[in-house]
Amino acid sequence: MKITKFSFILACIYFLLSVCNSSLHSQCMVDAGPDLGICTDKEGAFSPNQIEANVTGGTPPYTIRWEANHPSGTHNIPNRTASYFLDDTTAIDPGIINQPYDTTPVLFHVVVEDAEGVECRDSVWVTFSSFLLFGIGMEVTIQKGETTTIHPNVDGMIPPLTFIWNPDYNISNVNIPFPLVWPDTTTCYELTLIDGLGCVFYNPVVFKVIVDSTTNVSEFHPQxxxxxxxxxxxxxxxxxxxxxxxxxxxxxxxxxxxxxxxxxxxxxxxxxxxxxxxxxxxxxxxxxxxxxxxxxxxxxxxxxxxx
Structure with a gap:
């Protein structure tokens, strides 16, 4: 059979279109999103509470797999995998159910395989801001005119930390962790903490300073x-x-x-x-x-x- 020049050109065009079309369909791309900072409130709830990835290209349907390998913090407990942190390691936008033992960021990998068996992958760092609350509140008794130091009852979170004590009443500095106070009347000082991720911790009545106005100076003994x-x-x-x-x-x-x-x-x-x-x-x-x-x-x- 004689192949004309026109037929040859059409065949070449068809071949190039087929190659391009195949290439486009095989190009699977997944975006795990920007690195996340997650806040934990006093009840243990997370905000935001999920990782939102996105898949484009390739040939659906997709098979999703999330991976992680994070130290447990205890020598006799194996490293934590993605199933410890996420509610569904096969979902593109899994929910977060657990946090690490400390504030070390967790590296998650998402692996996507399309219907043609083509894999694509991406990763995202997730930092958890959590705090340790020791005691509900503390109190100290002083005599009117005396000075004492008040203390936060929380530790952890992601530095740098911003301290805000309230009320701004007879206090050396409302923006340091251990200010001096000399109230004339019994005062409850409350603390708001803002960490480097923007997470906010607030706890009322962190420190109660009781002023004993009935005790003479010579008889006073701090509690x-x-x-x-x-x-x-x-x-x-x-x-x-x-x-x-x-x-x-x-x-x-x-x-x-x-x-x-x-x-x-x-x-x-x-x-x-x-x-x-x-x-x-x-x-x-x-x-x-x-x-x-x-x-x-x-x-x-x-x-x-x-x-």
Whole structure:
């Protein structure tokens, strides 16, 4: 059969269109979306509460698979897979049901296979902002004219943190974690925290300062527990004698302005705690221990002089 020039051109065009059409249909693309920051409220609810990916191209229907391999934080528990964090690892927009043990971002991979067996994949980092609330509220009794330090009862979240104490009444600075206060009347100070992801934590009546206006100065004894610290003054190290028996606790060190300079959020059941203070500048510092004891929660304070 004789092939004309026109027939040859048509055949070439048909071939090129077939190749292009096949190429277009085989090009599967998945977008896992931008990296996510997820806030956790006091009830444990997540916002946003799902990952929203999108698939284009390829030949539907698609098979979806989400993958993750994140440390569990415990040596005898295997790494967490996607099924621990997501309600459906075969959905394109799975819901979030669990968070990691700390604020380390979790890397998720989404793998999509189309009807032709062509795979495409993408990944997304998800950072969870969570907090640890210790105690419902704390209180201290002072005499009118006395000054004390108030403390947050929350830890965690993603730095940098913005502190907002309310009311702005006889307080050294409403935007630091450990301000000094000297109220004339009993006052409940509340705290709002905003972290680096924009997550907001609010807890009413974080710290209640009770003013005892009936006690004379010579008779006044603060309702705080003293914490033995030695040597004092200290140059490189300071040893803190912890109350016994101590179940757990949170220890903070602040300078005279109330600015946090050191913290140890997991103080265990031990008799002594050694603080490395060599990096601190010379001056007077406050040490605060919020201790969980067998008979309840107590606050211990000490003053440390750094040479």
């Amino acid at each position: 705080l527990n003293l914490l033995p610290v030695y040597p004092n003054p200290a140059r490189d190290q300071a040893v803190v004698d912890l109350p016994d028996p101590l179940n757990s606790g949170f220890l903070y060190v602040t300078d005279r302005s109330g600015t946090l300079v050191m913290k140890q959020t997991q103080v265990g059941a031990t008799e002594k705690l050694t603080l490395e203070v060599g990096h601190l500048t010379a001056g007077i510092y406050s040490i605060v221990l919020i201790a969980d004891l067998a008979d309840g929660q107590k606050i211990y304070e000490a003053r440390l002089v750094k040479k």
